[in-house]
Every structure is written in C-alpha cells, then in structure tokens.
Amino acid sequence: MSDWFAVQNAEDVSSPALLLYPDRIRENIGRMVRVAGGTSRLRPHIKTHKLAEVVRMQLEAGISKFKCATIAEAEMAAGAGAHDILIAYPIVGPNVTRLIELSKLFPATSFLCVADNESAIQSLSKAFSDSGCQLGVLLDLDCGQHRTGVEPGAAAVRLYRLIATSPGLRSCGLHVYDVHIHEPDLSRRTNLCETAFSPVNAFRHDLLSAGLAVPRVVAGGTPTFPFHAKNSAFECSPGTCVLWDFGYASKFSDLDFLVAALVLTRVVSKPGANRLCLDLGHKAVAAENPPPRVQFLNLPGATELSHSEEHLVVETQHAGQFAVGDCLFGVPRHICPTVALHSEATVIRDGRAAERWRILARERRLTV
Secondary structure, three states: OOOOOOOOOHHHOOOOEEEEOHHHHHHHHHHHHHHHOOOOOEOOEOOOOOOHHHHHHHHHOOOOOEEEOOHHHHHHHHHOOOOEEEEEEEOOOHHHHHHHHHHHHOOOOEEEEEEOOHHHHHHHHHHHHHHOOOEEEEEEEOOOOOOOOEOOOHHHHHHHHHHHHOOOEEEEEEEEOOOOOOOOOHHHHHHHHHHHHHHHHHHHHHHHHOOOOOOOEEEOOOOOHHHHOOOOOEEEOOOHHHOOOHHHHHHOOOOOOOOOEEEEEEEEEEEEOOEEEEOOOOOOOOOOOOOOOEEEOOOOOOEEEEEOOOOEEEEOOOHHHOOOOOEEEEEEOOHHHHHHOOOEEEEEEOOEEEEEEEOHHHOOOOOO
C-alpha cells in the first residue's frame, strides 16, 4: 500500500521519533532466511537495530547465532536469549575484564571475539586463563578494507596457531568483513567479492592442510550476503537488511528488502514560501553522509537546504500544502547510526502507534 507508513494516532507520538514496523521486520527476517537457504549459516549483525525484541523475533525464526560490535550489544543479545554471540571487534583494555564478567554472568552463552594482533591474543589468553574461563577467538582477516585484520599469509598462520595453542583460548575460525565492496552493479560487485575472497579460501585450505581446525568463516555484510550464502563453508552476517534504508535500497537494486524503520518529524516553522523547517536535526537522523540524509514518503523531491543539531530546512514546491505541526515520514539514508540516536522506538501495529521499545544496546554499558 502506498500509505503503509501512515499512523492514525500520530498526534500521540512526540517528534522527532523513530518508528518501527514489526510486520515488515518479520518479513525481512524471512527474506534473509530464504537468501541464506535456511538458518544454520545465518549470523545476523545486531548493530543495526540494537533491540532485544528483534533478537527474539530472529530466535523465533530459528536463527541461533548472532554478531555484534560492543560488550553492551552482546549483553543485550544474551539477555534476550541468544546463546552464540560473536563480538566482531578487537577486545582490548578494560573490555577484556568486562568480557570475562559477561561470560560469568551468562555461563550458558558462548561468547566469541576477533583478534589480529599477537599482543592482544596474549593479553586475552592470560586474562581468561587466570579467570578460569575460556574464550573462543576468530582470527580477523583483512580482505581489502584495511581497517582491522591481518592479510592472509604466513604471519596470519602464525597468529592462528598462537590462538589455537594459547591457554584460556580456543581457535574458532576466521572473520572476514568486506565493507569496502559496495559496487552498485551486480556483476562488478560479484567479481570484486570473488577477487577479495580468493586469498581467504586459499588461506582456509592452508590451515586445514596444516592440521588446524577452522570451525567457521564469518563473512561479509548485507551487500555481499547473497554471494557468501552460496559458499557452504561460510556463515553470513547481514545487518542492515533487517530494517533497510534508502542508502542501500538506491544502491543495491538486486537486494529485495522492505523499509521497516522510519523517522517521524513535524513542521515547526515555515521560513519562506517554498520552505519547511522540521524538527529532524543531527540528533535524530544520521548526518555522516552528504545530503540528502532522508527521503520523505509523503513529500517526495524535497531538497535539503540546511541541517543542524535540531533543525532540517527543506525546499519544496508543495510547502503550501503543509501547516505547522503536520507530520512527515522519512526513510533515513543510513539506518544503523540513526537508530543509535534514539533511546526508544515507537512501534506501529495495524496503522497505530501501539507501544515503545527501548533501544537498550545503544548504551555503552549495561551492567558489566
């Protein structure tokens, strides 16, 4: 329906607000499962939504493994019932102790992390062996993003062997994130992915040939998700597709997911004949990308003129159709950091604002 986003009791929703549509979220989860050919190799990233309610929806769909970026996200997922959680981020400094505390708080949950550095591996080994706990570690491989990870090769083999032989640790495979591959053209994106992962596949074979177990390879994000789903040796970790946004929708026409999260904003001023000022500043919609940062479903074609902490000024020939106080419904360009700007989301059921979900894992610390 063209007005699927409409909220009959919008007057009850303070703005700016993040809106979630659980029926669409559930549909996206189902589509994710279909792309993966089942749930056994799915390890969705929860950094997009940061919500216990969505973790539970994924658990209900049969998904049992999860990926996250922070200790708080891991704690949220464990509290929601997840028992296999990969923190795909280097654990250093006080976070090592926090992860030990988290392991003790949820003894039935298997926590994994990534590492790409000898001293970091040694620190994890000492801390976990001293605590009497054990930590699963994946070697983080760099397949071209040059952010974290080590290039496949002899040095990487030595690090993998170090993980496998270090007390308090167990080697649990490889983590390979290809965030640098965002080519809109499907054939070129496919070729880029094959080129990036050719050394990874060879490295995995070398490890196996050396008698080292490689229980899993956690690969990719949403743009390359369908490619990795065809490799039975890989676990897939899409994230954005559970909520979707116009940044990905406009770039990756081959990916069939529904927008399931919007921002609601109101006209707070009319500073000119063709201008509307909205209460949708940097603090309500992600602003790290160039304009447009939001596309309005009930005001297509609006041009963003200025964006500041609390205000967004747009130009439109339809400004006369809107009064101060009227609502606009927008699709963010980048939904992940947009969610993190909101402490709660308003849940829309059957066209009405029905409840609010706390975005628990936007916090840096929950209890540990």
